[in-house]
Amino acid sequence: MDEALERLRAIAADAQPExxxxxxxxxxxxxxxxxxxxxxxxxxxxxxxxxxQRGEPCEHVLLYGPPGLGKTTLAHVIGNEMEANVKVTSGPALERVGDLAAILTNLEEGDVLFVDEIHRMNRT
Structure with a gap:
């Protein structure tokens, strides 16, 4: 079992930007x-x-479900369909209250904010 994990880690470490x-x-x-x-x-x-038709950005959308259903892809599709920029973060990356505030203040009108793994966000 440990050998298999080590091989997976090695493969993941070898992943290239391409x-x-x-x-x-x-x-x-x-x-x-x-x-x-x-x-x-x-x-x-x-x-x-x-x-x-209203000429407005989309309101809030919550995509939920197990991994592999296309939530991240759909967030990007929504951004593309609305001709908007997509800003991506993850729940664990938002460690302090100010982290989310900083992201929100830097959004332009119509931008799509996708928070992946929001269930893992720090509750404080």
Whole structure:
């Protein structure tokens, strides 16, 4: 078991920036490229269309579920569909109250803020 973990760590350590760029380049950019989650897609398409018709940014969206369902990808798709910048952080990265405040004050109107693993955010 320990050998297997060591091999996984070695593989992860060997990951190259090109691998990450390739992963990002393969992700869907628009809603019609996203495969799966038909109910979620249908609701989001209505939501996005309504926001565009009003000429306003999207309101709050909460994407939840186990790993691998496409939450991060959908956050980027929402940003692309709304022609907005996507700012990404994670719950564990927000260690102090001021961390979130700093991110929020630097957002431009219409920006999408995606907080990954928000359930792991420090509660204080």
């Amino acid at each position: 691998d990450e760029r390739l992963d990002v380049s393969l992700r869907p950019k628009k809603m019609d490229e996203f495969i799966g989650q038909p109910k979620v897609k249908e609701n989001l398409e209505i939501f996005l269309q309504a926001a565009k």
